Amino acid sequence: MDRLLEGHKRFHDEVFPRKRETFHLLAEMQNPQYLFITCSDSRVLPDLILQTGPGDLFITRNAGNVIPVSTDEDGATATIEYAVEALKVKHAILCGHSDCGALKAALRKPDLELMPKAARWLGHVEEAFTHRQPLNPADGENAELVSLIKGNVIAQLANLHAQPSVARAVARHELTVHGWYYDIMTGNIDVYNEREDKFFPLLPPTD
Numbered sequence: 001m002d003r004l005l006e007g008h009k010r011f012h013d014e015v016f017p018r019k020r021e022t023f024h025l026l027a028e029m030q031n032p033q034y035l036f037i038t039c040s041d042s043r044v045l046p047d048l049i050l051q052t053g054p055g056d057l058f059i060t061r062n063a064g065n066v067i068p069v070s071t072d073e074d075g076a077t078a079t080i081e082y083a084v085e086a087l088k089v090k091h092a093i094l095c096g097h098s099d100c101g102a103l104k105a106a107l108r109k110p111d112l113e114l115m116p117k118a119a120r121w122l123g124h125v126e127e128a129f130t131h132r133q134p135l136n137p138a139d140g141e142n143a144e145l146v147s148l149i150k151g152n153v154i155a156q157l158a159n160l161h162a163q164p165s166v167a168r169a170v171a172r173h174e175l176t177v178h179g180w181y182y183d184i185m186t187g188n189i190d191v192y193n194e195r196e197d198k199f200f201p202l203l204p205p206t207d
């Protein structure tokens with residue numbers, strides 16, 4: 001825990017004073033424009049990869065960036081409902097990532113006897129198999145996993161669109177939904193193009 005205490009001390013003594021005004025403005029209200037739905041993975045840091053800060057992103061995370069449709073009560077869909085109906089976010093971004101443990105488990109079927117809840121949770125990513133993307137030789141031995149992770153982004157996007165609050169806001173043109181794939185190795189983000197059923201780089205090439 002020492003590392004966390006040291007980190008908090010640095011935040012408290014050095015970072016917070018520099019942003020005091022921002023935090024004071026935010027202390028009693030938030031008005032985020034973006035709902036960000038991603039995996040719990042420790043290597044996916046939304047505020048770092050998007051260079052956002054306090055008050056910018058309303059975030060929900062779970063293993064495999066899943067939006068359950070078969071259960072009536074879960075953190076993800078309740079959070080989405082609140083973000084859309086109460087906070088009126090303008091964009092909902094669903095972001096999967098490379099080397100995702102949830103999709104790896106769905107693909108390789110390890111023994112999950114001691115993780116019955118995780119095993120059941122993986123049922124929510126099964127739909128990813130029907131949306132797998134073409135194998136890309138550039139992904140090497142991870143090609144199958146990358147194709148499945150991207151398939152999961154597409155599957156969960158459909159679940160996101162199916163949320164009644166999302167469907168209403170999209171129909172009113174008040175909300176835009178995005179599907180992203182973040183590559184931990186390169187820092188690149190690919191964005192899903194629904195019309196072409198393909199992923200494209202979010203940024204234009206630099207050379």
Ligand code: ZN
Nearest residue numbers: 039041100101
């Ligand atoms: Zn993951």
